[in-house]
Amino acid sequence: MELSKLYEKALGLEDLTVEEGVFLYHHAPLAELMQVADSIRKIQVPHGKVTWQIDRNVNTTNVCIANCKFCNFFRVPGHKDAYITDMATYRKKITETLRLGGDQLLLQGGHHPELGLQFYVDTFKAIKIEFPQIKLHTLGPRKSPISVNWKA
Template sequence: MQLNDLYLKALNLEFLSIEEGMFLFEHAPLTELMLVADTLRKKQVPHGKVSWQIDRNVNTTNVCIANCKFCNFYRIPGHPEAYITNMGTYRKKITETIRYGGDQLLLQGGHHPELGLDFYTNIFRQIKQEFPTIKLHALGPPEVAHITKLEKSTHREVLTALKEAGLDSLPGAGAEILVDRVRRLISKGKCGADEWLAIMHEAHELNITTSATMMFGHVETIEERFIHLARIREVQAMKPADAKGFLAFIPWTFQDVDTLLTRIRGVHNLTTADEYVRMIAISRIML
């Protein structure tokens, strides 16, 4: 493989294979990767404008049975610090968000074993009734999978009910790395890679806009990062023509302080600044 051939392929908006992407990641000078990625950005967004979504992250509950090894947030059922957020708290936080120019609520939480579909649809309806202009960017595939299991239902039925109750878009939470070898090591209580992707495909079929994420810098290999990117790309290619599908991709590094993954398994985030920028650039090129 030649670097220049791969640059030209990317700049012609052709998808690079996993092997080609890995070759670029491992051999291309960072400045050249950045140039290709930025050129692609300018092709697709020629006006050069950058915008921000002003929102607030509010958690429904910190009770969770997923037992992810990288999470310091969750509490087991019955823990003295466990909580379920009440409407008074939502009301206060949404009012503050609107006052500061925000118009969206990022609403997520743990896998509570007793909170089913009615709990979430009731919250969504009440929020929309009191704050009709606030957008609900809420839950994520692992939570949809959890609710589906509790209800003995289907992904489509759960997503449809959430949308009817006020869900505007579905975050790409819980993707981590979309390879089950990795998920068994760091988040085996969550849905597997296939189910995460299937829920996103179902959301796109229902014209629910979504985002996608990747948490890297822990137990995954470089190849598994590229498998992750390719699988997201495949789901986006299957969306209906009138659906936006994935509207954003957000990669971030594993935050290792005080996590079980670090304390028990000795896994540390060793990502350098160079590697982080390299990952941002290659994500733009691959996607």
């Protein structure tokens, strides 16, 4: 596989295969990827108008057992400063966010060993029932900075 061929394919707005994407991940310099991505953006959004979204980062819990070495956010289960965000706190933060023109919550948090999927389903449902207009950006996969393979 050649990087230049993959860039050409992407610039022609053709979908790349999984194998091609993995090849780019391992071999493409970050600066080149950024340049190709910017060119594609200019093709897809020729008027050049760039927009943004106002959202608020709210942590679901600071309890975590992942123990990432760089992290000073998490607290071990049972720690005196451990918390799980309650509905009153969500309500206050969402109301403030909406008042300032925001429309999304980025919900992140620690790996709490006692909170299963149902907890998150119930939490997100409760928020959406009360604030149907708020978008929830949640449960995104994350990579710790120490494992990201930066190319630049």
